[in-house]
Amino acid sequence: MTRDGAPGVAARGSTDITSDGQRTRHIPVLLSEVLESLAPTDGELYIDGTFGAGGYTRAILAAANCRVLALDRDITAIESAKPMCEEFADRFQLVLSPFSQLAEVAQDHSAMSVDGVVLDIGISSMQIDQPERGFSFQHDGPLDMRMSADGESAADFLNSAEEETIANVIYTYGEEHKSRSIARAIVRARTITPLSRTLELADVVSRVFHGRKIDGRHPATRTFQALRIYINDELGELAQALSAAEKILKPGGRLVVVSFHSLEDRIVKRFLTQRSGKEQRGSRHLPEQLIKSDAPSFRIINSRPLTPSKGELDLNPRARSARLRAAIRTDAPVHGLDLDDLEVPRPKS
Ligand SMILES: C[S@@+](CC[C@H](N)C(=O)[O-])C[C@H]1O[C@@H](n2cnc3c(N)ncnc32)[C@H](O)[C@@H]1O
The missing domain is CATH 1.10.150.170 (Putative methyltransferase TM0872, insert domain)
Known part of the structure; x- marks a missing residue:
């Protein structure tokens, strides 16, 4: 089975299906690059904002004796994680929530100063694979499309x-x-x-x-x-999650975002460009000198986004559009969120 079960539908990982049609496992996208960028370390605390099948969370927990607080807005993702919650009971918590609420969830869990935030934006193969969720144009199902x-x-x-x-x-x-x-x-x-x-x-x-x-x-x-x-207000959610990550990451903490299509990647790129002091132009809404005087709240790790290796693409061709951007939080104050300034696309009403 390919990453999404329907050509052109943006699902991240791929789901292997056995010959008897059983779903076996979800292969997360850019996993080794995510781990390298996040650099999990013993004793630290990470947030996985898009738990999905738990591929990233499991790998982070395996890479270091650290803790993970994970979120997903999809109740089916939460329910299928019960075995993992038991396996890592002392180091892992999972919360049903949209990631726009990252800061509020972090506050509720005494996690207002974290070492890393990872987001794997989009839809999972499991969501696409279930016709009753209504995401696929290849399988008949109710016209639903809600993640929550x-x-x-x-x-x-x-x-x-x-x-x-x-x-x-x-x-x-x-x-x-x-x-x-x-x-x-x-x-x-x-x-x-x-x-x-x-x-x-x-x-x-x-x-x-x-x-x-x-x-x-x-x-x-x-x-x-x-x-x-x-x-699912996916782009508004993304912008708010980035801004929340800026609030809760401690200096030196890492933000790692994997996006799948250009609308998402543009927002991540713009966010990091603005907050790393690389933006050349003034804001449409603020005087240029004000933007320039904001101290950079992030330092970008790779100037170009990381993309899947040939080996990964051979295994999972639909990972081809994935882009990873990562940055390290500085000790500068948060910049605050302006959706217009981030140029988050909004349909004309
Ligand atoms: C691409 S999958 C993540 C796969 C995961 N990295 C793994 O390795 O298994 C994206 C997941 O994020 C969830 N999601 C998407 N948008 C969300 C949002 N705004 N808030 C919370 N979860 C969201 C989806 O329900 C889905 O389960």
């Missing part, structure tokens, strides 16, 4: 939003040039019957492209990506 159980589902959104809002979401988060035609087709379809299944939506989008593949991928790839990002 609450909030608006993709069906709720598509059946109630204005055509222009749908188009803007698909354009902004899918970078889809046919967003207006797709939104029109969705609105036309829902006036006959409300959309409720993933394959219905995939079919509506596919017809806009007359069934043609786009760059070798299913024509609904970008639309599904856009809806998933919107429904």
Whole structure:
């Protein structure tokens, strides 16, 4: 089984499937690079903001006699971690929470000064593999797409939003040039019957492209990506998690972020560029001298992002878009968060 079970859908690791169809294990992406960048050390405390199948957490706990506080917003990830919680009871805690709440969770667990934060952004293979989660356009399931159980589902959104809002979401988060035609087709379809299944939506989008593949991928790839990002506010979550990490990392603490698509990587890059004093231009909202006078709160470890080795890609070709950026916290005060200044994309409303 490949990393996501559906071409073009952004899932991180790959899930091996045995010949009898059982899921065996999830292979985390860029694992050795994550460990090298995080450098786990005995006695230290790390936060894994995207527990998933626990691949990073397990490796961190194995690399040093350290502690890990992990988060995931998906209850199924939490439930499948019970054996691991027992195995590492004295060194590991797992919390059901979106990572935008990182600082609050850290405070609740007396972890306001941590040695490392790792984020592996996106969706897991397990989430894609389960048709009932509604992320895949290759398997029929309810049009859900929520990582956590609450909030608006993709069906709720598509059946109630204005055509222009749908188009803007698909354009902004899918970078889809046919967003207006797709939104029109969705609105036309829902006036006959409300959309409720993933394959219905995939079919509506596919017809806009007359069934043609786009760059070798299913024509609904970008639309599904856009809806998933919107429904889970993935980019807003990321920006808030980065800012929370800035608050809770101690001087010398490490921030390691693995992203999968360019919208995510741009935010991480911009965040670290701004906070490491490398930004050349002034902010759109603050006078240039104010930005320049902010002391760098991070020092970037690698000027270029790390990418998977050939060996990793041979094992897991869909890791090809993964990018790792890492930085070390300085002792400068936090810069605070301005979503506009970070240029977090927002659909026009
Ligand atoms: C790519 S997987 C992580 C895989 C993990 N590194 C491993 O080795 O098993 C991403 C996980 O992050 C979770 N996630 C995504 N966005 C989140 C958010 N905003 N807050 C908390 N968890 C999130 C997903 O539910 C998913 O389980």
